[in-house]
Amino acid sequence: MTTTCIEPASTASPDVPVVDLRGLSRVFPTEPPVHALRRIDLTVMPGDHVAVVGASGSGKSTLLNVLGLLDRPTEGTYLLDEIDTADLSDRERAAERGQRIGFVFQAFHLLSHRSVEENVMLAELYRGEPRAGRLQRSIEALQQVGLGNRIGFLPTRLSGGERQRVAIARAIVGRPSLLLCDEPTGNLDSHNTGSVLELFDQLRDQGLTILVITHDANVAAHARRHVRMVDGTLTEIG
Amino acid sequence: MARSKMRLRDLADESLAGVFARPARTALTTLGTVLGIASLVATLGISRTAGNQIVDRFNELAATQVTVQARSSGGGNGSSAAQRASAGALPWSVEDRLDRLNGVVASGAVADVPNPGGVKTVPFIDPTTISERTLPVFAASPGLLEAVRGHIAAGRWFDFGHVQREDRVAVLGADIAGELGIVRIDNLPGIFIGETLFTVIGILDEAPRDRGLTGGVIIPSSTAAERFGVTKPERVVIETELGAATLIATQAAIALNPNAPESLSVNAPRDPVRTKEAVQNDVNQLFLLLGLVSLIVGAIGIANVTLVTVMERTGEIGLRRALGASRRHIAAQFLTESVALGVVGGIVGASVGILLVVSVAASREWTPVLDLWLPFVAPVVGALVGLLAGLYPSIRAARMEPVDALRSGT
Structure with missing residues (x-):
């Protein structure tokens, strides 16, 4: 199935963590305040495949948002590829997101009126790089996720599993340092779940750093590291 | 430090793709601008065309009449007896x-x-x-x-x-x-x-x-x-x-009265050229006002639909932010889409307006008169309408937090 391999972009040495969290907290200033993350420490090394599990409301999604530079922590340090994200402006955070992070969402978030390769090409839109080669790279990414035969299709003509694989192709086409997945199999049946998990295994084996947030024990079982979130605190469980 | 960048051609491509993703909605959205621009072009053209006819009709009666009356006062101190006798006669x-x-x-x-x-x-x-x-x-x-x-x-x-x-x-x-x-x-x-x-x-x-x-x-x-x-x-x-x-x-x-012409009061119509200009100005102002009202209605239509579109595309906004788009990119895309709608409305509206002018002139056997600049200015006016109408929705889109947008959009 896989004919092409897209290498991760991280140029850091294998000894330098992709993610380094120190005393990270996130408090939502509601009444009363919600302490979604409480002094979290977490290090993710290149090539790690980490599963974050926990009950609803335990702070998993908040952690993913902070890791994805979609949200700012209230206190603590977050180094992404050794860059202190606290110093970044809003525009710089957007750029770092586009350069270093790939997202896979439960709801796929594909544009229904654009073809699958156009959806994949969106990932390189905000990098300001030349347009030449963009289509070719998106086709290679689609081939890597086993959708080389779906070029030109609209997402509405694809199955749920195929749509999620398009989303994965979009997430990896920019060769990110970190792939963040939020319940990636939440909308899939068992068959499609299996094929998506196989794909994650292949990407991990190719050196991509993956962090998955999930309720599904089967998904978590594919990861090499497991951490649990309970009331905003994080515990390494193996 | 890296900055989020987007090429102008990419911005244009994305905006056009957004505009034409729903052709029926695009057509309905531009309808307001089309009507506004069409009525502007048509009213300006028809008023120019009809202006000549109105002035001709006006000339037939008023502009061809001169009235002479005797002044009420008598001759001055320096007048001769003969002049005084014939004064006002x-x-x-x-x-x-x-x-x-x-x-x-x-x-x-x-x-x-x-x-x-x-x-x-x-x-x-x-x-x-x-x-x-x-x-x-x-x-x-x-x-x-x-x-x-x-x-x-x-x-x-x-x-x-x-x-x-x-x-x-x-x-x-x-x-x-x-x-x-x-x-x-x-x-x-x-x-x-x-x-x-x-x-x-x-x-x-x-x-x-x-x-x-x-x-x-x-x-x-x-x-x-x-x-x-x-x-x-x-x-x-x-x-x-x-x-x-x-x-x-x-x-x-x-x-x-060759001896005392100053003793007579002559009433003549205004200079026909000035009369023509005055009539044309009056007609133009009236029709321009009507056209502007139509255009404002069109702009409100674009603003409404763009705002609804922003709300509908919340998930897409969240996705684009996640993929590296800055707030400026989001605002620029929605603003460009709105301007594109305005330009399309301007072009179609100008065409419809010109057709109306020619049709009205042909049906009345008049010579159609149209300012040459009008068809070229109309799309610019449409773009301006789109720009103004798209400002608020674009700002709303840009202000969305990516986390909220991703959560509420599917």
């Missing part, structure tokens, strides 16, 4: 003096006959209608009928022969003929003005330039002079050719 022989001027179509003089006595019909025509009325009586020169664009409903108008012979003939205004019981003149009815019998030779039913004539009795100037002592006319009415009124106004006073 209008002659009855206006046709002889004016009709030879180049540009004069017709001329005539008229005066009120003071205290002529009551007017009554001759009893033996219809004894039941014997009545004496106090009616205005006018003395007129033969040329007055044509000068006031009068129309004789029955019989005839008096001529120079009647004037030379001081005939006791009269023309009745249609408004009073019925009151006097005179409905036909083939039996040569008579009326008394004071104690003098006059033969009615005609009935005047129209005098657009001196409507008072249709409410009175008109007798020849020489007869009025002989019987009632009316020695000079009060005013002279001149019908000119189109465009000649201004020139005739300068010549008429000298022609009528």
Whole structure:
């Protein structure tokens, strides 16, 4: 199935963590305040495949948002590829997101009126790089996720599993340092779940750093590291 | 440090893809702008086209009339006795003096006959209608009928022969003929003005330039002079050719009273060119206002739909932010989409407007007149409308937090 391999972009040495969290907290200033993350420490090394599990409301999604530079922590340090994200402006955070992070969402978030390769090409839109080669790279990414035969299709003509694989192709086409997945199999049946998990295994084996947030024990079982979130605190469980 | 960047061509591609993702909605959204621009172009074009026609119609009556009256004041201290004697004097022989001027179509003089006595019909025509009325009586020169664009409903108008012979003939205004019981003149009815019998030779039913004539009795100037002592006319009415009124106004006073032209007051229409401009300005302002109202409605339509689109595309906004788009990129994309809608509306609206102008002109057999710049400015106006309409929705889109957008959008 896989004919092409897209290498991760991280140029850091294998000894330098992709993610380094120190005393990270996130408090939502509601009444009363919600302490979604409480002094979290977490290090993710290149090539790690980490599963974050926990009950609803335990702070998993908040952690993913902070890791994805979609949200700012209230206190603590977050180094992404050794860059202190606290110093970044809003525009710089957007750029770092586009350069270093790939997202896979439960709801796929594909544009229904654009073809699958156009959806994949969106990932390189905000990098300001030349347009030449963009289509070719998106086709290679689609081939890597086993959708080389779906070029030109609209997402509405694809199955749920195929749509999620398009989303994965979009997430990896920019060769990110970190792939963040939020319940990636939440909308899939068992068959499609299996094929998506196989794909994650292949990407991990190719050196991509993956962090998955999930309720599904089967998904978590594919990861090499497991951490649990309970009331905003994080515990390494193996 | 890296900065989020987007190429202009990518921005254009993404915006156009957004605009044409839902063609039916795009068509409906641009409809407001299309109507606004179309009405602007059509009203400007039609007003330009119709302006000439309106001015021509206006010219037919008002712009071809010159009126001369004697000034009320006498001559100055430096005037000679002869000048004082002739000051303010209008002659009855206006046709002889004016009709030879180049540009004069017709001329005539008229005066009120003071205290002529009551007017009554001759009893033996219809004894039941014997009545004496106090009616205005006018003395007129033969040329007055044509000068006031009068129309004789029955019989005839008096001529120079009647004037030379001081005939006791009269023309009745249609408004009073019925009151006097005179409905036909083939039996040569008579009326008394004071104690003098006059033969009615005609009935005047129209005098657009001196409507008072249709409410009175008109007798020849020489007869009025002989019987009632009316020695000079009060005013002279001149019908000119189109465009000649201004020139005739300068010549008429000298022609009528060469010794003291300054003693005469000449009323001429405004310069036709200025009149045309004034009429056109009035028409343009009215139609421009209507077009602007349409355009504002169109802009509100675009703003509404763009705002709804922003709400519908919350998930897409969240996705783009996750993929590296900055707030500026989001704002720029929605603003460009709105401007593109405005440009499309402007182009289609200009085309529809031009078609309307040509159709209206063709149906009325007018020559269509359209400013050349109009079709080119219309898309720019459309773009401006789109820009203004898209500002608020774009800012709303840019202000969305990516986390919230991803959570609420699917």
